[in-house]
Amino acid sequence: QVQLVESGxxxxxxxGSLRLSCAASGSIFSINVMGWYRQAPGKQRELxxxxxxxxxxxxxxxxxxxxxxxxxxxxxxxxxxxxxxxPEDTAVYxxxxxxxxxHYWGRGTQVTASS
Numbered sequence: 757q758v759q760l761v762e763s764g765x766x767x768x769x770x771x772g773s774l775r776l777s778c779a780a781s782g783s784i785f786s787i788n789v790m791g792w793y794r795q796a797p798g799k800q801r802e803l804x805x806x807x808x809x810x811x812x813x814x815x816x817x818x819x820x821x822x823x824x825x826x827x828x829x830x831x832x833x834x835x836x837x838x839x840x841x842x843p844e845d846t847a848v849y850x851x852x853x854x855x856x857x858x859h860y861w862g863r864g865t866q867v868t869a870s871s
Contacts, residue, residue, distance in 0.1 A: 758860040765865030776836040778851030789854040794847035841869035
């Protein structure tokens with residue numbers, strides 16, 4: 757089992773920045789990929805960014821150049837630095853950990869960028 761706890765969400769004005777954190781615990785040795793997804797009201801959950809154990813990253817086109825995902829393996833924590841936030845970035849952001857057997861999800865943290 758893997759447990760994920762997100763923090764760092766909040767309300768900012770458009771153009772502002774936030775940094776999300778996700779701390780993993782439990783069977784962390786089994787994690788291959790960690791990442792962030794988001795879900796806006798009335799929309800499906802979508803990929804934001806992922807990072808592998810080796811540090812390879814992948815981003816949704818809508819956040820490239822504005823968001824940066826990083827990982828501190830010593831702290832078992834993954835971060836999402838979000839700059840130049842837009843109202844369309846408003847969503848609940850979920851941390852994800854991928855193992856051979858299944859995905860694990862955090863409970864989510866609300867990010868709101870006001871216009």
